[in-house]
Amino acid sequence: MFEDRYGNPISVPSAEARDAYVKAVDLFLAAAPGVTEALQRLTELAPDFAPGHIALARQMQSLGRGADVPANVDRALSSLDGATAREKAHVQLLAKVVTGQGGAVWPEILNHLREQPLDAMIAQTGVGVFGLIGFSGRSGREAEQLAFTAALAPHYGDDWWFLAQHAFALGEAGMVDAADQVIERSLVGNARNANAAHIRAHVHYEAGATREGLEFLNKWLPDYDRAGLMHCHLNWHVALWALAEGDTDTMWRVIDAHVAPGAAWGPPLNVLTDMAAILWRAELAGVDVPAHRWHAISDYAGQRFPEPGIAFADIHSALSHAMAGRGDLLDRIITDAKGPVADLVRPLATAFRNMAAADWASALTQVTSVMARHERFGGSRAQRDLVEYAMALCLIKTGRTEEAGRLLATRRPVTTSIRELRAA
Numbered sequence: 206m207f208e209d210r211y212g213n214p215i216s217v218p219s220a221e222a223r224d225a226y227v228k229a230v231d232l233f234l235a236a237a238p239g240v241t242e243a244l245q246r247l248t249e250l251a252p253d254f255a256p257g258h259i260a261l262a263r264q265m266q267s268l269g270r271g272a273d274v275p276a277n278v279d280r281a282l283s284s285l286d287g288a289t290a291r292e293k294a295h296v297q298l299l300a301k302v303v304t305g306q307g308g309a310v311w312p313e314i315l316n317h318l319r320e321q322p323l324d325a326m327i328a329q330t331g332v333g334v335f336g337l338i339g340f341s342g343r344s345g346r347e348a349e350q351l352a353f354t355a356a357l358a359p360h361y362g363d364d365w366w367f368l369a370q371h372a373f374a375l376g377e378a379g380m381v382d383a384a385d386q387v388i389e390r391s392l393v394g395n396a397r398n399a400n401a402a403h404i405r406a407h408v409h410y411e412a413g414a415t416r417e418g419l420e421f422l423n424k425w426l427p428d429y430d431r432a433g434l435m436h437c438h439l440n441w442h443v444a445l446w447a448l449a450e451g452d453t454d455t456m457w458r459v460i461d462a463h464v465a466p467g468a469a470w471g472p473p474l475n476v477l478t479d480m481a482a483i484l485w486r487a488e489l490a491g492v493d494v495p496a497h498r499w500h501a502i503s504d505y506a507g508q509r510f511p512e513p514g515i516a517f518a519d520i521h522s523a524l525s526h527a528m529a530g531r532g533d534l535l536d537r538i539i540t541d542a543k544g545p546v547a548d549l550v551r552p553l554a555t556a557f558r559n560m561a562a563a564d565w566a567s568a569l570t571q572v573t574s575v576m577a578r579h580e581r582f583g584g585s586r587a588q589r590d591l592v593e594y595a596m597a598l599c600l601i602k603t604g605r606t607e608e609a610g611r612l613l614a615t616r617r618p619v620t621t622s623i624r625e626l627r628a629a
Contacts, residue, residue: 206289211323211364215256216288222251229257230326233264234366236399238432240264255284256292259299260326266303267434269472269509274303291321302330307337308545322360325367332370333400334377335474335517340583342516342545347580351378365394369401372408377586381411397428399435406442410587419446431463437471440464441479445486445587453492456483465498466505473509474518477502478584481521482591484528489594496529503529513538516546517583523554524591527561546582549575553582556595569599593617 206214207223209230217223229243244261251257262277278300285293294317301310307330314337317327331337331353338350354371361367368391376384385408391401402425409418422443429436440463447455460483462468469476480502488494506522513519519538526535535558542550556571572595579592593616600609 211325213291213321213323214289215254216292217251217254219250222247222254225250226254226257226260229260231366233260233267234325234329234400235395235397236403236434237397238430240434241268253284253287255281255288255296256326257281258284259296259303262303263299263326267472269474278303291324294321295324295327298327299330302337308341311337311341318357322357328357328367329370333373334583334585334588340515340517342581342583344578344581347374347377350374351380363390363394365391365398365401368394369398369404372401373404376404376408376411381408384408385412399429399433399439402426402429403435403439403442406439407585407587410442410445415446415449419443419450422446431470434471437464437469437475438479440469441475441483444483448483448486448490448492453487456487456492466501473505474515477506477509477518477525478521478588480505481525482588485524485591486594488528489598499525499529503531503534507531507534513542513547513550514544516544516550516581517588519550520553520582520591523550524557527554527557530561532558549578549581553592553595556599560595560599563602565599565602569596569603572596572599590617 207217207220209215209223210227215223215226217226225243225247229240229247232240232243241261241264244257244264247254247257248261258277258281262274262281265271265273265277281296282300285296288296298310298314298317301307314327314330318324321327332350333339338346338353343349351374354374357367358371368387372384372388372391375387388401388405388408391398392405395401402422406418406422409415409421422439426439426443429439440459444456444459444464447453447459460480464476464479464483466476466480484494484498484502503525506525510518510522519542523535523538526532526538535554539551539554539558542554552571552574556568559565559568559571572592575592576596579589582589582592593613597609597612600606600612
């Protein structure tokens with residue numbers, strides 16, 4: 206029987222199909238362009254290979270193309286005859302993940318990985334800030350993420366994909382020096398891994414290395430096709446650092462070409478959150494942000510995320526609607542918030558509404574109530590600086606400037622500067 210790159214037996218009919226599967230999985234794990242095409246080619250070579258069909262379903266979910274998921278799930282589940290026991294479990298677990306049952310199936314995933322730690326496509330569901338741990342809504346998820354990758358580390362050795370994910374977990378847990386060493390090992394293994402480039406950017410961010418981060422991405426990005434999954438978000442990092450350097454011309458150029466709705470190619474969640482976040486930081490830095498930009502991202506949020514339920518999307522939607530003056534859409538999030546983080550979405554969304562109305566005292570009370578637990582929203586530390594900045598702004602607006610400085614100096618001493626709130 207043929208094996209995949211991790212040594213797992215796979216029930217493909219030929220060496221050509223084996224090579225096609227290995228290529229497709231590697232492209233997926235590297236967030237490289239061409240994943241969909243590679244998986245479609247695989248299904249032509251091995252039409253009864255269930256893991257190929259479920260991988261295509263997972264790719265559609267990653268792209269935010271939910272309508273294309275069910276047919277691929279059905280094809281995978283109906284192709285299990287002749288699959289190995291591991292492959293059957295693999296397909297059944299991923300089928301639940303891509304149909305929105307990931308939280309419920311997480312204990313089964315952990316049990317599966319205890320027996321099959323090198324089932325990388327299953328392990329992948331638990332890594333990163335958008336994975337099943339990252340979006341679990343649980344307190345302590347950063348420590349949980351690191352425990353998850355640390356347990357798998359002995360099995361993966363110098364595997365370039367895994368090293369990148371372990372580096373991310375280290376960095377998000379505050380172990381930036383260790384993350385720096387591990388991400389370099391990952392890039393040695395595969396310099397064109399977009400996930401590793403992304404994590405390299407986060408390590409630079411957490412270290413306060415703005416110019417080094419810009420230099421790295423400016424060298425890395427030109428050879429990364431805009432069809433790559435991380436293209437929008439990597440350019441967000443460039444725009445963020447350009448803003449930090451005071452280069453607003455570059456910031457707007459990058460936003461308009463690669464981040465804004467209609468220009469960005471990428472999952473809708475990235476487009477929404479990246480665009481709202483960079484506009485918010487620009488506002489706080491004293492940059493003139495035309496109202497039409499807030500209206501555009503508010504419209505996009507209303508179209509792509511009309512119903513609350515994904516906390517990370519909800520808080521960025523709420524910010525966009527508040528800044529655009531769309532009280533109707535904002536009230537819907539406050540009233541209808543649901544999911545494991547609804548208890549935090551409501552007060553933060555209300556805080557954004559009060560900030561837009563210049564009711565700074567009320568906003569401060571509400572944003573303060575979420576500060577100790579804002580990791581539950583999901584996203585990276587860099588992305589959740591949005592909340593840190595919101596509280597600092599409220600403190601400044603209520604005349605507590607020294608307290609705002611202490612907040613930033615203690616919680617984000619390297620990455621955050623009071624200078625970025627000079628508009629207040």
